[in-house]
Amino acid sequence: MKDKLALTGNEAVAHAMRQINPDVVAAYPITPQTEIVMAFSQFVADGVVDTETIPVESEHSAMSACVGASASGARTMTATCSQGLALMWEIVYIASSLRLPIVMPVVNRALSAPINIHCDHSDSMGARDSGWIQMYCESGQEAYESTLLAVRIAEDENILLPVMVCLDGFITSHAVERIELLEDKVVKGWIGEKKTRYSLLDVDNAVTYGPLDLQDYYFEHKRQEAEAMRKAYSVIPGIVNKFQKIIGKKYDYLEKYKMDGANLAVLALGSTCGTAKTTVDRLRAKGIKAGMVKLRFFRPFPAKELVDALSKAKAVAILDRSDTFSNRGGPAFNEIRSAFYEKKDKPFVVNYIYGLGGRDINVEDIEKVYTDLGKILKQKKVGTLVNYLGVRE
Amino acid sequence: MAKMIEVRFHGRGGQGAKTAAQLLAETALGGGMYIQAFPEYGPERSGAPMRAYTRISDKPINLHSGVTSPGIVVVIDPTIMDTVDVAEGLGDEGILIVNTEEKPEAIRQKTKFNKGKVFTVNATQISLDTLGRPMPNTPMLGALIKATGIIKVKDLEEKLKKKFLKKIGEKGVKGNIDAIERAHKEAKSG
The missing domain is CATH 3.40.50.920 (Rossmann fold)
Structure with a gap:
């Protein structure tokens, strides 16, 4: 039996994060941060998840901490919106180039100037060429389910790319809707244990992430990144089919x-x-x-x-x-x-x-x-x- | 198309219009309905005029736009009627519910709303009597139930208890329940 709750889109995504129970969540804790991180921090404070949260001094640092955590093998998430995503920019590209399966809900809001806090897609659309997978959600229910789907897509060993789960600012993020949550154990079974092939902390099999890479190999690495997105295109339908068996809905392209x-x-x-x-x-x-x-x-x-x-x-x-x-x-x-x-x-x-x-x-x-x-x-x-x-x- | 109920609340930031919209939606959800509740301006500013909306339907709600032609309008702060056309978009069957000491006829004159039904109730006085402070949002839901019957008093009271017992304590919950029941009794139509 699914639980039917009255939740905002933000709260619905926070519940997805609670059920995912990521190892690390690094986030900038004040405006323009979303209520997703606020609600999730409550779960951390209440001890219902054992996530290590890293409150940082800017979104640039939030994504930097996520890159470090993810490279070490931790299941890593953050959330942001608008100017926050803009400030993250430099590291957003690094997360995808290093093939780090970070999942980031993005509450879509306008960019300055003039100053505005309401919905449009300028923030995430600006990041469309950053090498991240992007999903756009119609409702709070979709934002919840997309977040669960995103973890499996990001971490699939044939994909290994970060995912933005985009939901509309205020319209979806602040509206209370009827949300049906899966049982915790169903989500746990769906996302499974995170497997890491190249951990930064595995000293017996030492690896380097993101070294200098000039005319000799940079192009080949970028070509591989492009290939990863092509691979994602062919692999995602299979993951979507498996997800359908759990939620009874098909998250096609x-x-x-x-x-x-x-x-x-x-x-x-x-x-x-x-x-x-x-x-x-x-x-x-x-x-x-x-x-x-x-x-x-x-x-x-x-x-x-x-x-x-x-x-x-x-x-x-x-x-x-x-x-x-x-x-x-x-x-x-x-x-x-x-x-x-x-x-x-x-x-x-x-x-x-x-x-x-x-x-x-x-x-x-x-x-x-x-x-x-x-x-x-x-x-x-x-x-x-x-x-x-x-x-x- | 499924019949959908759309409610618009007028209030000022801090008066609980958003909470009322949400409480109405959550009570309807408990009855197996699909719901939406959202404020117009996102995070509200204390004292500024604001609107909040509730949609209730027995089918999933696709619509994600603001409510422009509500079936029901609830005015939590009567001073808003001086500057805002609260009856805007209300149709022939529309229901206007106002927190005021005045009679429905006076509200009809003021708002020029000559269709549907008008209900009035002095929710501010009721909340002063039962809670000791002006919190007209919950008694306005009592009046809304009298005017529309879209939810039940008992269900609203149960939801209120479940949602707010921790925050406002037994005394606060009882004050609100008394306010809802009194407003339900005292709301007048015309």
């Missing part, structure tokens, strides 16, 4: 919602997917052939799955909750549109940047996107490629 026979499709990441599903229900009730796709993994990028899922639609809108300021639209849009390049009969693909700094997006906003898609289909051409949804101009 994508979730397709009413895409059968859909002419018009919207793709989104995070909590907006739920609001888009409600929009699809309303439109379908009016006889409009609408569908939506949730992109769950942004890294590895599931290009084939995306093209398969969206190519039957005639017009597709990609919703990005961050901008690249490249003049060519948001990150998801760019990569998805590029994935369609070889495809002969491809749908119109347009971009909507929305919700920056926590600007609310509701069913009416998303309905407008479908209306626009209908017009594109009628006129057989795209007007504006990159649109800003819900902004005053």
Whole structure:
């Protein structure tokens, strides 16, 4: 019997961490830290986990401590958001390059300036090329389950890459929802004992992590890092299948919602997917052939799955909750549109940047996107490629 | 589509609107419902006008946007009505519940809400009598139960006890329960 609790997204993730019982959690303890670490610290203080917590003086140090702990073989976690992730930057790249399976929930919040504490994806999207696996969660329930899945993905010996579990700031992190937790022993069995092939503390089999590596080998190591992400792409579905046996849900790269026979499709990441599903229900009730796709993994990028899922639609809108300021639209849009390049009969693909700094997006906003898609289909051409949804101009 | 109940609470930071939204949701969860409860501005600032929301449904709730057309509005601080249109988005069947010493007719005049139902209760006075300080959030839930019946008084009291006994002690819990029951009795409609 699963426990049904009223928990915030932050608390749900903290419960996942309690059940994982990591060896080390190193985190910056004050703003912009999340309540995840606050709730988890309570579990530590209450003695329900035996994690060694390292409160550090900055996020840069938090990730540095995580790198040291993980290299020694400890199951290591931290959490951050927004400016915290930005300050971590330098070491974020080092964690993935050293192939350290750190799991880090990221509560997605806007970056300064201007100062804002609310949701958008600018923080983690900025880290999209850092070599971390990235999952985006629709709800507190997904954030909880994704955290449990992330441990197995990160530590798989064919992957060994760190994972960011991204959940929407305030919308998911501070909202109380009905959350169903697995039994502690089920989680314990799922994550198993951590195996470490090359421990920094194994003096009989001494290894070096992160030495100087110039023109002679650096490129080969980077090539291997790229290969690790390719491997992750082929290995993750197997782990997802095993996870399905435990939770009864399939955490595929994508979730397709009413895409059968859909002419018009919207793709989104995070909590907006739920609001888009409600929009699809309303439109379908009016006889409009609408569908939506949730992109769950942004890294590895599931290009084939995306093209398969969206190519039957005639017009597709990609919703990005961050901008690249490249003049060519948001990150998801760019990569998805590029994935369609070889495809002969491809749908119109347009971009909507929305919700920056926590600007609310509701069913009416998303309905407008479908209306626009209908017009594109009628006129057989795209007007504006990159649109800003819900902004005053 | 599943029928979903959406509630909007108006209060000021520190008056317990967020707690009321959460307590309502948790009580409904105990009855097997799916729930959401969230404040509008995240961490609230003491004294500033704020809103909190509750969604209750017998099906999983996908929606993650703010509540713009609530079925029920609860006004915890009546002074907010001077600057905020608390009836905004309330439909024909809407229910407006206000903490005030005034009668429902006066609230209708003030808010220009001429549809649905209006309930009033002097929750501040009730909390002063039962708790010795102005904490109108729990009695407002008593009035909400009278107006809507979406949860049961007994379930709310049990949830309150379970959630707050450690924090506020037996006396605090009893004061709140008395406040809920009195508000449930005294709430007037018009």
